[in-house]
Amino acid sequence: MTIIHNDAQVVRELTATYAEIRRQPRMWRETAAALRARRDEMSAFLAPRLADPSLRIVLAGAGTSAFAGDVIAPALRSALGRRVDAVATTDIVASPAAVFAEDLPTLLISFARSGNSPESTAATELANQFLTEVSHVVITCDLEGELAHAHADAPTSLVVGMPEETNDSGFAMTSSFTSMVLACLLLFEGERNGIVDALSGEAERLFALDEQIGALLDRRIERVVYLGAGSLTGLAQESALKLLELTAGTVVGLFDSPLGFRHGPKAVVDDATLIVVYRSDDAYTAQYDDDIVTELQGIAPGRVVRIGGAGYGSPTDYPLPAIDGLPDAYRGLVAVVFAQLLALHASVKAGCTPDNPFPGGTVNRVVQGVTVYPHPRSEDARA
Incomplete structure (x- = not known):
């Protein structure tokens, strides 16, 4: 989008980013309603896994999606009284042996706006490779993305889709970030009255x-x-x-x-x-x-x-x-x-176009240019 107005209020109202910021309250209500409708299904998936006191919960994503995990982890540690780690998918892909050094029963929760970043599916595949017992929760704003498709029919995976409008069209994650954080909190803690x-x-x-x-x-x-x-x-x-x-x-x-x-x-x-x-x-x-x-x-x-x-x-x-x-x-x-x-x-x-601050493509909405290399450790080599 090319900005042709100088008035800041006009510019903001013309941008998708501004609209996405403003509609967050509605997205939160819709997110809560979506989880409410699937409460029984989600509880049936989580309950047997949370019953294991040795379960490790890992919150993963890249960039803003990684920071979602950083926000949630302290809250879940307190609420659940168990180990909850926030680990960026970029760290998982670069050093899986360090992240999964302990072969514990693990619930990997992946946050993704589109699920098309190279590290998204690679992180879940590496978890499957390194861990004897791993389940997945995919919280995503795009049910047509690669990550959602990879886990849609897996018996050890639960895909939680956000309202379609949370898949921000602007460059920066706004409603996608807050809606995914809210979804994860509600998933584990339930919905408090009026919250x-x-x-x-x-x-x-x-x-x-x-x-x-x-x-x-x-x-x-x-x-x-x-x-x-x-x-x-x-x-x-x-x-x-x-x-x-x-x-x-x-x-x-x-x-x-x-x-x-x-x-x-x-x-x-x-x-x-x-x-x-x-x-x-x-x-x-x-x-x-x-x-x-x-x-x-x-x-x-x-x-x-x-x-x-x-x-x-x-x-x-x-x-x-x-x-x-x-x-x-x-x-x-x-x-x-x-x-x-x-x-x-x-x-x-600063004279930028909020929906696309990098018109030259030096930084992209979905990360590009990442080569994911096969890890030398195979499933048969698991300790």
Whole structure:
């Protein structure tokens, strides 16, 4: 798509990316309804596997889909009281012997917008090769993709399709990311009363602050740092990637944890840096979030944004009152809307086309140019 308008609001409304960001509340409701309709089938698949106390759950994907696992893993470890690891498919494909060093019963959960990235099917094939007992859950936005087709009829696989509209046509993953995260949480934890409506309502409230969010870029901003702990570290990484993607790298996105940021990375803060802190709902963890906000406000006044919490009277605080008390993995679905809108504003300000920030094809919507090499270890060589 070629942008011919200079007005930022007109540009946003002309882009598929903006529409995909805005329709997330509806996608969440449709995702919840889809899982509700298959609850018995999904429970029958999961129950015997979860009954094994030695089961290892691995959450896998590439890029944004990998960060979905990073957001979910801490929440599932807490909810299920068992081992849950987030491992990128790119790490599985590059070093399968290291990822699957322990031959444990494994449930591999693969996240994929299209399922056509080379690593998607390769990761599941390597799991089958290295592990004696492995089952698969494929959470995908494209039931016609290669990954979904590879597992559609397998007795040890469960394919969970997202609403068709979550298969974002824009370059950056937005509704696909949040819908897949929500689907996985609901798959294992069930649907709490009113949770999806609460998330949707709070996201709509953030949409109403769109111009206020864009105004954070009125001064010169060359980099944005996102900070978060636990599930919110993965969310910070996804937020940084959105900025890099939609601005074609002209605005740098960085991420860290609030405590980790002090150990060297804080050196990046200067007059052209904006810092966004995702505040945990856990009262203990939030102490560290608030400490780093206070410290950074002394270094970068007016350029420190806090997402979540009750609000502290600062114009750069964005409380999320309707979802206070929810685990951070759920609250992150709303918090990342802030990052998506900020990245969209930054994209327009940088003169990029949000739906295709890389018209020369140097970076693609579905990764290209990856050669997947056969691994020398065969099934017969399994220890």
